[in-house]
Amino acid sequence: MKPSYKHIKVIGFDADDTLWVNETYFREAEQKFAAMLSKFETPNKIDQELFQLEMKNLPLYGYGIKGFVLSMVEMALKLSNYTVQNEVIEKIINIGKDMLDKPVELLDGVQEVLENLEHKYRLILVTKGDLLDQERKLEKSKLTHYFHHIEVLSDKQTSNYSALLNHLDIKPSEFLMIGNSLKSDVLPIVELKANAIHVPFHTTWLHEQVTENETNGKSYLTLNSLRDIIPLLN
Amino acid sequence: MKPSYKHIKVIGFDADDTLWVNETYFREAEQKFAAMLSKFETPNKIDQELFQLEMKNLPLYGYGIKGFVLSMVEMALKLSNYTVQNEVIEKIINIGKDMLDKPVELLDGVQEVLENLEHKYRLILVTKGDLLDQERKLEKSKLTHYFHHIEVLSDKQTSNYSALLNHLDIKPSEFLMIGNSLKSDVLPIVELKANAIHVPFHTTWLHEQVTENETNGKSYLTLNSLRDIIPLLN
Numbered sequence: 316m317k318p319s320y321k322h323i324k325v326i327g328f329d330a331d332d333t334l335w336v337n338e339t340y341f342r343e344a345e346q347k348f349a350a351m352l353s354k355f356e357t358p359n360k361i362d363q364e365l366f367q368l369e370m371k372n373l374p375l376y377g378y379g380i381k382g383f384v385l386s387m388v389e390m391a392l393k394l395s396n397y398t399v400q401n402e403v404i405e406k407i408i409n410i411g412k413d414m415l416d417k418p419v420e421l422l423d424g425v426q427e428v429l430e431n432l433e434h435k436y437r438l439i440l441v442t443k444g445d446l447l448d449q450e451r452k453l454e455k456s457k458l459t460h461y462f463h464h465i466e467v468l469s470d471k472q473t474s475n476y477s478a479l480l481n482h483l484d485i486k487p488s489e490f491l492m493i494g495n496s497l498k499s500d501v502l503p504i505v506e507l508k509a510n511a512i513h514v515p516f517h518t519t520w521l522h523e524q525v526t527e528n529e530t531n532g533k534s535y536l537t538l539n540s541l542r543d544i545i546p547l548l549n
Numbered sequence: 550m551k552p553s554y555k556h557i558k559v560i561g562f563d564a565d566d567t568l569w570v571n572e573t574y575f576r577e578a579e580q581k582f583a584a585m586l587s588k589f590e591t592p593n594k595i596d597q598e599l600f601q602l603e604m605k606n607l608p609l610y611g612y613g614i615k616g617f618v619l620s621m622v623e624m625a626l627k628l629s630n631y632t633v634q635n636e637v638i639e640k641i642i643n644i645g646k647d648m649l650d651k652p653v654e655l656l657d658g659v660q661e662v663l664e665n666l667e668h669k670y671r672l673i674l675v676t677k678g679d680l681l682d683q684e685r686k687l688e689k690s691k692l693t694h695y696f697h698h699i700e701v702l703s704d705k706q707t708s709n710y711s712a713l714l715n716h717l718d719i720k721p722s723e724f725l726m727i728g729n730s731l732k733s734d735v736l737p738i739v740e741l742k743a744n745a746i747h748v749p750f751h752t753t754w755l756h757e758q759v760t761e762n763e764t765n766g767k768s769y770l771t772l773n774s775l776r777d778i779i780p781l782l783n
Contacts, residue, residue: 375649377681381615388622389642392635401631404638408623415609446680447611447703464716467701469681482698 320510320548322488326432327441327466327479329494330449332516333541334440335456336420339518341383344410348387351403355394365390366521373522377469379445384411415448419455422516424542429461431545440465441479441492443499471499473506480507493544496523497530505533512544513537554744554782556722560666561675561700561713563728564683566750567775568674569690570654573752575617578644582621585637589628599624600755607756611703613679618645649682653689656750658776663695665779674699675713675726677733705733707740714741727778730757731764739767746778747771 331337345365349358356364369386376382387407391399432438438461442449446467453459468475480490487509494500495516502525504511513535538544565571579599583592590598603620610616621641625633666672672695676683680701687693702709714724721743728734729750736759738745747769772778 375646376615377679381610381619384619385615385642385645388638392639395635397635397639399635401626401629401633404622405626405631408619411619412609445611446701450703464712467680469684 320491322486323436323491323510323548324489325437325439325483325485325491326548327439327490327492327494328429328462329492329496329500330440330442330452331444332495332518333422333493333500333514334425334458335422335452338516338520340414340417341520342518344383344387344414347410348391348407351406352391352394352399355396355399361390361394364394368393370522378443379448380411380414381445384408387411415451419452421456421458422541424540425458428541428544429458432548433461435548437463439463439483441468441471441494442466443468443471471496471503473503476503476507476509480509491548493541495519497525498523501535502529502533505535511535512547514539514541514544554725556720557670557725557744557782558723559671559673559717559719559725560782561673561724561726561728562663562696563726563730563734564674564676564686565678566729566752567656567727567734567748568659568692569656569686572750572754574648574651575754576752578617578621578648581644582625582641585640586625586628586633589630589633595624595628598628602627604756612677613682614645614648615679618642621645649685653686655690655692656775658774659692662775662778663692666782667695669782671697673697673717675702675705675728676700677702677705705730705737707737710737710741710743714743725782727775729753731759732757735769736763736767739769745769746781748773748775748778 328334345362348365349361352361365386368390369383372382372386376385384407388404391403391407429438440453440462449465449467453465466479480487487507491510491512492500492504493512493514495514497513501511501513515537562568579596583595586595599620602624603617606616606620610619618641622638625637625641663672674687674696683699683701687699700713714721721741725744725746726734726738727746727748729748731747735745735747749771
């Protein structure tokens with residue numbers, strides 16, 4: 316059965332890994348980081364430790380590249396037992412600058428989908444992380460004109476979305492969220508009885524992964540490609 | 550002559566150094582930083598170099614504590630000609646964590662002013678910097694309930710305020726901005742023919758300082774204390 320989206324007025328698009336490549340750059344950065352510190356630990360152990368430190372720092376730093384870089388610097392000091400060379404610290408900082416300066420690589424079908432939906436719905440960009448970084452990516456993407464505005468949330472939990480719907484002054488049934496993360500773009504939306512469509516990206520950050528238990532009994536649609544949205548919303 | 554604010558519907562309050570202490574913590578951090586690196590350079594020179602590096606990194610990092618810390622780490626490497634000890638890098642990172650974790654110290658009269666205005670106007674918080682950090686400070690301040698919502702801008706230039714007024718769907722004459730920075734809270738607002746009140750804080754970041762040339766011929770009100778706003782808006 317084709318789900319009904321006839322009440323939808325506003326569509327929220329996640330940005331990273333829904334409209335453009337993001338997670339891939341973090342994975343590449345982690346690989347470079349592990350290679351630089353390979354004399355102190357195995358890549359696998361470095362990955363694990365870095366993830367744990369990121370989670371520890373998350374309440375203070377929040378999401379985004381700058382906090383990630385600060386955690387890498389701190390990790391390098393600890394992993395090396397305070398013997399890491401200054402040049403390695405500099406390289407870590409430069410990894411971050413390169414990430415912030417990366418060109419935006421649009422995912423398949425994005426332009427076509429936005430083109431098709433822009434006159435029928437109010438489209439907004441709903442993302443978490445660093446405001447400046449997200450604004451910069453939106454500008455580089457040349458997609459700005461499709462979106463009514465950009466909403467940067469400090470986190471994507473149910474309470475953040477609830478505040479967003481209030482702010483937009485619409486009912487849950489009138490909102491559809493589209494994104495690659497079950498944890499951030501889909502489950503909190505289902506919780507609010509709004510609509511969500513899941514379009515997976517090939518790589519998911521460990522922090523965004525959910526168990527089968529969490530998705531059990533939840534109603535949402537998973538699509539293989541963003542393009543498959545078009546017939547559902549027309 | 551008492552200026553007329555009879556068309557005002559929405560009042561935007563700057564946050565840092567208007568509602569609560571902020572710049573003081575950056576100055577303290579810079580002093581600690583200079584002391585740690587005192588064997589490489591004079592405090593005055595370190596201050597200057599750090600400011601220049603912050604300005605160079607600003608387009609990439611934006612405003613806020615995390616970018617400031619990343620610039621301090623980079624500066625320590627360079628100033629020491631790549632000989633700074635790992636322990637110093639760790640201390641720099643901890644300066645940043647302490648700043649992010651500081652309690653919020655309200656400025657004089659804030660509570661009284663917000664209490665007085667909340668039922669007559671829609672109050673919003675208009676700030677730049679890091680979304681998570683600003684949300685956290687607002688929560689710690691216990692002022693959340695006075696504000697309709699929080700607007701975090703990536704910068705406070707005329708174009709950012711113009712987008713804000715569009716988003717709020719109000720005319721320039723209906724908006725009043727109150728803040729401590731001529732550069733960020735007052736001059737761009739005057740440019741848009743909206744209303745601005747300047748309430749100086751005792752310390753102004755060099756980046757926020759303006760020349761007499763820039764303020765010449767501009768109309769805005771400067772008040773000695775936030776409390777002086779009350780009779781003007783009643």
